[in-house]
Amino acid sequence: MSQPLYPSDELLTKIADKWGTPVYVYYAPQIQRQCRALKKAFAHYPTEIFYAVKANSNLSILGLLKEQGYGADVVSIGELERALAAGITAENIVYSGVGKRFEEIRRAIEVGIRSFHVESLQELKQIGALTDQLSQTARISFRINPDIDAQTLPYIATGMHGTKFGIPEGDLEMALGIYQEYSKLQLVGLSCHLGSQITESRVFRAAGERLARICESLRKKSIELEFLDLGGGLAVQYDDENVLDVEEYAKALTEPLTGTGVKLFLEPGRWLVAESGHLVTRVLYTKQTPKKEFIIVDASMTELIRPALYGAKHPVHVLGKATPTFDLSDSKALFASLAQTREGAVDIVGPVCESGDFLIQDHWMTSPHPGDLISFRVSGAYGMSMASHYNSRPLPAEVLADKDSALVIRRRQSLESLWSDEVSVGESL
Numbered sequence: 234m235s236q237p238l239y240p241s242d243e244l245l246t247k248i249a250d251k252w253g254t255p256v257y258v259y260y261a262p263q264i265q266r267q268c269r270a271l272k273k274a275f276a277h278y279p280t281e282i283f284y285a286v287k288a289n290s291n292l293s294i295l296g297l298l299k300e301q302g303y304g305a306d307v308v309s310i311g312e313l314e315r316a317l318a319a320g321i322t323a324e325n326i327v328y329s330g331v332g333k334r335f336e337e338i339r340r341a342i343e344v345g346i347r348s349f350h351v352e353s354l355q356e357l358k359q360i361g362a363l364t365d366q367l368s369q370t371a372r373i374s375f376r377i378n379p380d381i382d383a384q385t386l387p388y389i390a391t392g393m394h395g396t397k398f399g400i401p402e403g404d405l406e407m408a409l410g411i412y413q414e415y416s417k418l419q420l421v422g423l424s425c426h427l428g429s430q431i432t433e434s435r436v437f438r439a440a441g442e443r444l445a446r447i448c449e450s451l452r453k454k455s456i457e458l459e460f461l462d463l464g465g466g467l468a469v470q471y472d473d474e475n476v477l478d479v480e481e482y483a484k485a486l487t488e489p490l491t492g493t494g495v496k497l498f499l500e501p502g503r504w505l506v507a508e509s510g511h512l513v514t515r516v517l518y519t520k521q522t523p524k525k526e527f528i529i530v531d532a533s534m535t536e537l538i539r540p541a542l543y544g545a546k547h548p549v550h551v552l553g554k555a556t557p558t559f560d561l562s563d564s565k566a567l568f569a570s571l572a573q574t575r576e577g578a579v580d581i582v583g584p585v586c587e588s589g590d591f592l593i594q595d596h597w598m599t600s601p602h603p604g605d606l607i608s609f610r611v612s613g614a615y616g617m618s619m620a621s622h623y624n625s626r627p628l629p630a631e632v633l634a635d636k637d638s639a640l641v642i643r644r645r646q647s648l649e650s651l652w653s654d655e656v657s658v659g660e661s662l
């Protein structure tokens with residue numbers, strides 16, 4: 234397992250000084266490396282890759298993935314429009330999600346996406362009815378819920394009965410019956426997505442075997458498919474996980490498909506972008522309480538909710554000392570008598586008014602000082618895309634960095650835009 238490529242501390246510090254904190258920095262060479270490695274691992278099998286936009290939906294990141302030849306897996310009209318705006322063509326877009334709305338489906342039919350991954354019998358009827366109404370065809374796959382335990386966190390496990398995702402295999406006959414009612418639907422594939430942050434190759438293999446078996450049973454009914462989409466889910470290392478090697482992952486997915494004659498589709502998100510991301514934050518204060526030492530920083534659960542939501546642990550990296558140009562530049566002198574350097578377990582927390590607002594708990598470190606910069610690594614996936622405005626906090630800036638250069642790809646949200654949709658609306662019933 235090779236180490237991720239990191240931007241230098243010097244570059245991260247320059248970015249923080251110039252554009253302020255908290256700031257997300259994505260390191261382009263790392264994303265490009267992951268893209269190349271994934272394609273190489275699957276080079277022996279006909280494969281098409283659709284990046285899961287939900288992991289990080291910034292237009293420039295989508296543009297970078299498009300340059301690498303990746304399509305997009307979307308789950309809402311917002312993601313669909315983003316992917317199109319980034320120049321990803323409709324035939325390179327697949328659409329998953331249990332709650333596709335009428336107008337979302339209509340737009341996706343109109344632009345001619347590659348496939349709807351259909352997640353319920355009613356959704357199937359809705360898409361069928363719209364194809365008739367619009368007199369346009371739609372390619373579909375059935376997203377199967379194979380009832381396989383992904384051995385991951387409950388909130389990100391999606392392939393078991395008891396979750397809302399997909400069509401149970403037992404309902405397949407009924408789905409085929411509905412499918413026959415609509416002449417403009419084309420069943421071109423099967424899909425499944427078992428969950429995220431999966432570390433066991435047998436889980437991926439089981440999914441491949443299941444879909445390959447269903448594909449054969451459809452062939453006996455004279456239904457020839459174009460693809461089997463095995464979703465995303467490959468884990469990255471945040472803490473001490475034993476993650477899979479990408480070649481091992483490729484083997485587990487492709488071996489069961491050998492001989493089926495169908496293409497493999499993939500929908501990776503996390504694995505492509507997570508390790509490129511650094512949430513850079515500045516220490517505001519430190520505080521010793523009778524039970525704990527707190528390091529209070531200017532990032533919070535509103536920028537990175539994974540620790541609060543899943544107990545996720547992001548690697549903490551203290552950036553080499555630099556001269557801060559921020560407004561508490563004299564804080565070291567100001568707090569000298571209160572901020573002592575000691576080693577021990579600390580909680581790094583944000584300014585949000587929740588005790589659940591922590592970025593890491595019981596983390597052993599030499600306590601930093603006000604003004605120091607800390608980066609939370611491996612935060613390129615499900616970081617900014619899950620950010621919120623809670624406590625009326627503007628969304629942070631995002632920066633795309635290369636070896637020696639950096640570009641703002643989303644400016645820090647202005648305060649006024651926090652309420653610009655609320656004032657002078659003047660609409661009433």
Ligand SMILES: Cc1ncc(COP(=O)(O)O)c(C=O)c1O
Pocket residue numbers: 285287288306329330391426428429430464465466467500501502503504
């Ligand atoms: C349908 C679907 N495909 C792909 C993904 C991407 O998963 P990951 O980021 O773990 O690769 C997800 C994430 O939840 C998903 O729901």
